[in-house]
Amino acid sequence: MASSKQQGTALITGAGQRLGRSIALKLAGLGYTVAIHYNHSQTEALNLAKTIRARKGRCEIFQGDLFDPQTAQELIPRVYKKFRDLNLIVNSASIFEKSTLNNYNPENLERNFALHVQTPYILTAEFAKLKKPGQIINLLDTHIVDNRTDHFEYLFSKKALAELTKLSAVALAPDIRVNGIAPGFILPPKQTAGEQRKRLIKNIPLKRKGDLENITQTVEFLVKNTYLTGQIIFVDGGEHLI
Numbered sequence: 001m002a003s004s005k006q007q008g009t010a011l012i013t014g015a016g017q018r019l020g021r022s023i024a025l026k027l028a029g030l031g032y033t034v035a036i037h038y039n040h041s042q043t044e045a046l047n048l049a050k051t052i053r054a055r056k057g058r059c060e061i062f063q064g065d066l067f068d069p070q071t072a073q074e075l076i077p078r079v080y081k082k083f084r085d086l087n088l089i090v091n092s093a094s095i096f097e098k099s100t101l102n103n104y105n106p107e108n109l110e111r112n113f114a115l116h117v118q119t120p121y122i123l124t125a126e127f128a129k130l131k132k133p134g135q136i137i138n139l140l141d142t143h144i145v146d147n148r149t150d151h152f153e154y155l156f157s158k159k160a161l162a163e164l165t166k167l168s169a170v171a172l173a174p175d176i177r178v179n180g181i182a183p184g185f186i187l188p189p190k191q192t193a194g195e196q197r198k199r200l201i202k203n204i205p206l207k208r209k210g211d212l213e214n215i216t217q218t219v220e221f222l223v224k225n226t227y228l229t230g231q232i233i234f235v236d237g238g239e240h241l242i
């Protein structure tokens with residue numbers, strides 16, 4: 001059931017499924033109108049909208065391929081045209097592909113930086129142009145603090161997004177707060193098999209996988225705690241420590 005107190009509008013990129021979907025449901029429950037961004041997952045985005053409306057929440061869906069900087073640049077104005085109370089951006093859209101520096105491919109670097117750096121940068125700047133108070137949450141990765149090289153361009157771009165989080169927190173204060181969430185083993189790609197899961201869990205101090213609820217609780221904490229900016233919260237069972 002959605003909260004009756006209207007909190008503003010939240011744009012969540014890549015919200016059709018997985019973490020983005022859970023964050024959208026949480027924010028709708030907290031009383032945000034939700035701008036559900038998706039690229040290919042139209043059916044899932046429509047289903048999510050249906051679920052939010054069935055719970056008496058408010059939402060709208062927005063399609064866009066965020067590899068394209070023009071599409072990224074138009075997204076905030078499109079949402080703002082519809083929802084003048086836009087006050088929260090969640091940068092969740094992502095790709096997660098294995099790659100190594102030995103098999104380097106400039107196109108791979110371009111795609112990862114387009115989605116994980118250029119798009120959040122553009123959305124952040126377009127949001128700031130509205131000159132309204134608000135906040136931004138960037139989805140990072142627990143591995144931003146280590147140097148694993150098997151998803152090279154992915155990790156390179158997520159490390160850059162962590163820096164953007166801190167830089168923009170300073171640049172946009174005091175009106176806009178910018179924070180990051182660095183998830184660990186929450187929702188692995190479908191192909192992660194049983195043995196691999198066991199191995200991953202062995203490396204986590206809390207010895208278990210995290211839940212979607214652990215991420216959405218952190219989103220709620222960040223939106224409610226008005227004295228936080230430039231923070232990166234590791235929701236990873238302690239994995240970043242070892």
Ligand SMILES: NC(=O)c1ccc[n+]([C@@H]2O[C@H](COP(=O)([O-])OP(=O)(O)OC[C@H]3O[C@@H](n4cnc5c(N)ncnc54)[C@H](OP(=O)(O)O)[C@@H]3O)[C@@H](O)[C@H]2O)c1
Binds near residue numbers: 041093096140142
């Ligand atoms: N899942 C985890 O356990 C985990 C762990 C560490 C970090 N994270 C981070 O948390 C965030 C959410 O994770 P997730 O697993 O839910 O992400 P995901 O499934 O990898 O991606 C989320 C969505 O991003 C969208 N996307 C991909 N390419 C796009 C493009 N060119 N333009 C626009 N949207 C595009 C897709 O939307 P469509 O389906 O509509 O095309 C996809 O559904 C990500 O930033 C991820 O890096 C997650």
